[in-house]
Amino acid sequence: KNQVEQSPQSLIILEGKNCTLQCNYTVSPFSNLRWYKQDTGRGPVSLTIMTFSENTKSNGRYTATLDADTKQSSLHITASQLSDSASYICVVSLNSGYALNFGKGTSLLVTP
């Protein structure tokens, strides 16, 4: 059973528009939540890492939010660019080190 669920599965937006990706998790006890960006044919690259005490964290045009009470997280992308086209993966950690639970990812396509 996948303990990290992401929505939508795929998304197409116009360049310059904003979008929000969702992540719900049932992993417990929770240590931290991460968002990764994975370009086609490449390895994932870390965007943000948040502990349960953090509500929001930004990395440039990427802003992640976390509600540990409802076990929900979102990744907001502002003023999208063509280079934002990628898969965005939500990852929840039980504890630091090896215990990571990966979502299946949201595939984002930004069109001109």
Next chain:
Amino acid sequence: NAGVTQTPKFRILKIGQSMTLQCTQDMNHNYMYWYRQDPGMGLKLIYYSVGAGITDKGEVPNGYNVSRSTTEDFPLRLELAAPSQTSVYFCASSYWNSGYPQETQYFGPGTRLLVL
């Protein structure tokens, strides 16, 4: 720094053949990991290592073996390739200690393996 490097980039194996996927990191990270990524699925942990000489099984270890003789290298061995092992394999590394719980995992570019 080159980061995490993996070889080969792509390989076709016949059923029953064996091969080793190579992984090297130059960041002096203590933790290293092997994942597999099947189409439309999340990454699954195969094996991990917390330091040279120490390895342990992840979620899907069957059909694989690892070793960690140095801090830099963490090869993954497939002994008897099966079609179910067709996947993309990612190696990753991170530095972790109890005083730094938000460690970032750095991933290699991946090895695409096709077993026919």
